[in-house]
Amino acid sequence: MIQPQTAPEVNGDTRTAPLLLVADPEATLVHGLADALEREGVVVTGVTDGAQALLQAGALRPDVVLVSASLPVIGAVEFIRAVRLSRPIPVLLGVGEGHAEQAVQALAAGAAACVARPYRVPELLPLVQAAFSGEAASRRALVVGKVELDVNAYQVKVDGHTVHLPLREFELLHYLMRNAHRTVTREQIMRHVWNSTDTTSTNTIAVHVKRLRARLGDTDDQLIQTVRGVGYRMVDKTA
Numbered sequence: 001m002i003q004p005q006t007a008p009e010v011n012g013d014t015r016t017a018p019l020l021l022v023a024d025p026e027a028t029l030v031h032g033l034a035d036a037l038e039r040e041g042v043v044v045t046g047v048t049d050g051a052q053a054l055l056q057a058g059a060l061r062p063d064v065v066l067v068s069a070s071l072p073v074i075g076a077v078e079f080i081r082a083v084r085l086s087r088p089i090p091v092l093l094g095v096g097e098g099h100a101e102q103a104v105q106a107l108a109a110g111a112a113a114c115v116a117r118p119y120r121v122p123e124l125l126p127l128v129q130a131a132f133s134g135e136a137a138s139r140r141a142l143v144v145g146k147v148e149l150d151v152n153a154y155q156v157k158v159d160g161h162t163v164h165l166p167l168r169e170f171e172l173l174h175y176l177m178r179n180a181h182r183t184v185t186r187e188q189i190m191r192h193v194w195n196s197t198d199t200t201s202t203n204t205i206a207v208h209v210k211r212l213r214a215r216l217g218d219t220d221d222q223l224i225q226t227v228r229g230v231g232y233r234m235v236d237k238t239a
Contacts, residue, residue, distance in 0.1 A: 017179055018132035020124075021062040022046045023053035023071055023079070024094065029118060036121045041179050041188065042128055050074025057083055063132045066092045066124070068117060069099040069106070077105045084110040090131045094119060142177045145223060145236040147216060149177055158216055168193070169212045172205075176224060176234040185231040205232075 020042055022030050030046035037044050045060060047053050051073045057065055065083065067076045074082075080091050093106040094117035103114045112131075115123055141150035148157045151174065156163045165173065171193050176184065186202040194204070209232060213224055225233045 017041050017043050017182065018064070018128045019043045019045070019060060019062045020128050021053065021056055021060060021065045022067075023048070023050060023065065024068040024117075025049065025070060025072055026068075033119050033121070033124075037125065037128070040121065040125055041182065041184065042125070048072075050076070050079045053079055054082055057089060058086065062089060064090050064092060064112075064128050066094060066115070066119070068094045069096070069102045076102060077109050080106055080109040080111050090127075092124070092127060142174070142180075144177050144180045144234055147173075147177070147223070149174060163215055165212070165215060169208055169215065172208055173212055173216075176232065180234050180236070183227045183231055183233045187231075189231065 018041070020037065022033060022044060024030050024046070025048050027046070027048060030044075030048075034044035034046060045056060045062070047056055050067070050071045053065065053067060053071070054074060056062075067079055069076050071079060076093055080093075083089055083091060090112040091106075091110070093103060093111045093114045095103050095114050096117045107114065113127060115127070141148050141153075141155075143149075146159045149155070149170075154170065156165055156170065156173065172189070175189065175193050186205055189205050190196050190198060190202070209224060209226075213219075213221060216223060218224055223234060225235060227233055
């Protein structure tokens, strides 16, 4: 089984990044997918049969589960029915040639969507992030050290005092806090905050990070740390 990365505790919830449980009999396929998704900030745990998947779904409470249509021991459709009875976790079904009937049954049982197998990161990533964002919206404000961010109220506080941020800086802070204690690359920031794939505009990120640090009182660059040649990492200085 592929073990998940350890996610730091934020406001009583140990998860600051999406957790995806992948149930697929091909371990090499799962490992490749895990490597690719973890570079995008998604924590991945993999199992090879439906029985293990049911146990891990209950123990880990993942944000999304991806199951192969060829899942052994407990089949994909049976797994979806069992999970939907216990907790409404979004379940994606990985399908290939010859799985049309299973796809119909899985969707009828409550699967959120069907995705192509072998899996493609550009197809999976938005589904995982959307599920995580929906779950996070129901949580309390994100807290990292003395910084508290409430997405619904569009409010940031430092040491209990309200700090007003322009929209782009608020979105940048939100992304860094969602990935607290994890290094995010400049390319990831451009893609998820600026919605751009232009990797030549990383100086724009540096300018916004500098302004954000000033507003948060991060005078020693220890709250938002620069990882040279890679990107940035937000950490809890009080921990």
